[in-house]
Amino acid sequence: MERHSLPDDEAPNSIRGRRPRRRNVxxxxxxxxxxxxxxxxxxxxxxxxxxxxxxxxxxxxxxxxxxxxxxxxxxxxxxxxxxxxxxxxxxxxxxxxxxxxxxxxxxxxxxxxxxxxxxxxxxxxxxxxxxxxxxxxxxxxxxxxxxSTPVALAVIPSAGTRLGWPGKTYTWAELTAMTTGDDPIRLGAADPARSATGLLGFSSVVASTREADPDGDARIAATAETLATRVSGSDDLVVGSLAQGPTDNGEGNQALFLTEQAAFTHNSADGASDLQLFYPTDAAPVLDxxxxxxxxxxxxxxxxxxxxxxxxxxxxxxxxxxxxxxxxxxxxSSVAPGLVRAAGGRAPQPYALTKAQPPTTDMVKESLGMWTVTVQSARLTVVVDTSASMAGPVPGRDGESRMDVTKASMLQTLKGFTPADEVGLWDFAAGLDGTKDFRKLAETAPLGERAKDGATHRESLSDAVSELAPVSSGSAATGMYETTLAAFKEAQASYVSGKCNAVVLLTGGPDTDGAARTTLADELRKLADPRRPVPLIAIAVGPEADRDEVHEIAKITGGAGYEVSDPADIQAVMIEAIMSLGGSER
CATH class of the missing domain: 3.40.190.10 (Periplasmic binding protein-like II)
Incomplete structure (x- = not known):
């Protein structure tokens, strides 16, 4: 998926060079x-x-x-x-x-x-x-x-007039800049998590905006947030979201990420209003x-x-x-002018452009992750190691322990979540709670929710984080495997559709219980369900923690393992990990 070229550039009937994954085909x-x-x-x-x-x-x-x-x-x-x-x-x-x-x-x-x-x-x-x-x-x-068919921006005639169709050409960034700010053109799309058209369109916006402004993530987020209010559940539904003339009252979309073929089908239907197509000058992603x-x-x-x-x-x-x-x-055949005209394209729109650089695989995955984070509230169960391994000092931090720095990083991370985001807190260490290795310190609930005493869940959770402390015993055993399985089961059982559900595991030391590891891996393979995804974000904190070990476990769920030598980096890693979930390997 490194290139999504137009058919002039690479014939669609050629055998693709995709690397076989599991056997020689x-x-x-x-x-x-x-x-x-x-x-x-x-x-x-x-x-x-x-x-x-x-x-x-x-x-x-x-x-x-x-x-x-x-x-x-x-x-x-x-x-x-x-x-x-x-x-x-x-x-x-x-x-x-x-x-x-x-x-x-x-x-x-x-x-x-x-x-x-x-x-x-x-x-x-x-x-x-x-x-x-x-x-x-x-x-x-x-x-x-x-x-094949290219992904373009389709607009209703009134919006086309405002944008200077067909004579004026734009990059993806320039087009979508018209959909934010004062008197914006109302932009819609099929859900990028369910539609390649929506995903490739949004990925093109991300790539184009960063090309124009390396610090343009705020503009990208604004576009995503605007788009999220006008997203359709499928490609079949998105055309029906278009504004329907003067009786629309400003509710319908005026522009859509749409394929040339979908615009052709719409414009060819009896009684359909003609869509106009803008083919951005800096990218030509296609459905292949x-x-x-x-x-x-x-x-x-x-x-x-x-x-x-x-x-x-x-x-x-x-x-x-x-x-x-x-x-x-x-x-x-070459690009047929009749097809393009029927779909709503006209020269000088660059509908036959062959030298564009569409989004790479990595960009598409990152864009999906960004979309997931922007559009969906997070629902995270954060599970923190409180074994003796977290009492060790952090080099260069004036005697602060891993737990001290971890707590400070977690409190800073909490500030970045919205009131609608849901966060819960567990801690764990071997034998922490009688026969169990874990305790539930705070339910997974919206941060803006208020308790009977008037305190928000964010405030209560911050207090619980501040009180975290390593166990006083000399044992560094973590009980990580039993805890991970219990947290995953609960998060999956309480799964909330439409949110980014995940378990975040912070561990400072290894779990040496090989039998428990095997049980965990076997159970996760049975329980993992792509229709109710609960990826595990496992962060190994410090030199004793094994990033490869936690990664092997995490990837079963669609998540990944990370490593930080300084717990102060936890905040950046958590944000990176959550943003990557939408495009993570499954």
Missing amino acids: LIATALVLSLAAGTGIAAGSGLLSFGDDCAGSAVRIDLAASPDIAPAVRAVAENARRNDVTSDGRCIDVQVEARENHEIADDLATGTAAPEYEVWLPDSDVWVERALDAEDGITLTPAGNAA YPLNLVDEAELTTDESRAAMRFISLLNEKGAQRTMAEHGFRTAH
């Missing part, structure tokens, strides 16, 4: 591709037997496709059935089902059930990367691309519609060959014409 893919190509040549030369009745011998292939491209792929599949297209002499029966991209990516990453489809066609490599990032997920074999065989090792030879026969068919001229009729760009 190159030989198998090459063999299947050569067989499929051979089948296509034989069909073209009349060497295959095309019977009139295929019902009894057809090879069925189920294909899960992004909702926007599913109608075009379904049309190709229906045409293939009508024409008795075959693989190895047997007709292929491809059934196309429209499925939400983010749902399938999470299902494949979890790998808890066998998929009910042999081919997956999402709208972007964003979802493929998410599915492949999980170590125990379902394997995917790349098999080319079906089409990658084709993937799903769990190829489990496919029969007939299924593999039939799937690749259909994939090769999608890249033939007839099928690509069907794609173009549905508003997609293809590998078989």
Whole structure:
């Protein structure tokens, strides 16, 4: 996902160079591709037997496709059935089902059930990367691309007039600057956590703003906060959020992150108001519609060959014409002015720009994390080591202990949370509370919530942090594993949808209980649920703590381990870790 180029720059039907994650798929893919190509040549030369009745011998292939491209792929599949297209002499029966991209990516990453489809066609490599990032997920074999479409900024005509469409061109930063401040243009998008269009659009804003101003994070946050008030749950819903003429009363969106294909579809509908497209000059992210065989090792030879026969068919001229009729760009022609005009683009808008530098993979992940933090309130259970290991002095801190500096850093971090953010506090050490290694000192609750005595939860929590102290015994045993499992279970059981749920673990020493570690890892693998994600942010404080150890545990939950030599750095690490959650590996 390092480049999201326009089709003039790289043909969409080329085999992508994605690195296989869990097994070597190159030989198998090459063999299947050569067989499929051979089948296509034989069909073209009349060497295959095309019977009139295929019902009894057809090879069925189920294909899960992004909702926007599913109608075009379904049309190709229906045409293939009508024409008795075959693989190895047997007709292929491809059934196309429209499925939400983010749902399938999470299902494949979890790998808890066998998929009910042999081919997956999402709208972007964003979802493929998410599915492949999980170590125990379902394997995917790349098999080319079906089409592409650029992400642009669509505006209603009144907004286009204000912005000088089509004659005036902008960067992403310049366009979105018009959506904040006095008399802003109302900008909406599909949720970047669920939409590649929304995510790539927002990532382009982040990259463009930082290019213009390295200290532009405040402007980025302002854009995210503004966008968050006008976000739609899916790509299908976002166009419906547009302002509807003079009766709108200022409620509907005037501009959207939208693909060229979605604008084409909208503008082609009967009675639709024409959208106008701005193609920013500094980036051209595209949806690239990658084709993937799903769990190829489990496919029969007939299924593999039939799937690749259909994939090769999608890249033939007839099928690509069907794609173009549905508003997609293809590998078989240059950018069609008719398509662009129907979608709302006009020269001098740079709709054929090929030299842009769209967001990198790292930028996309960071942007998703930033979006998560900006849009969603945090719900954190903070678990602090109070074993004897935290009593050790911090070099260069005038005799202050790790616990002293940790508490000061935590109190400073609390000041940065909003009243809607929820934070709870536990402490732990081996045998801290009778048979348990942990205590719950403060419930996870909104910081602005007031108790009966009038004190806010923030005030009560600050008092509890200030009172943290290492245990007086000489043992440095932490009881970390038992505590981590208990905190994770409670955080997952009390999960709040729409918030950034996480467990933050601060530990100053190792836990030497190997059996407890194995139990923790096994239990976390069973409990981790991408639909109710509770990532573990594990921060190793000081030289005795083992960052690699806590990272191995944390990544099972979708989180990560960090290391700080000076507890004063905890605040910066916590902020970095929370911001990374939205784009973390799953």
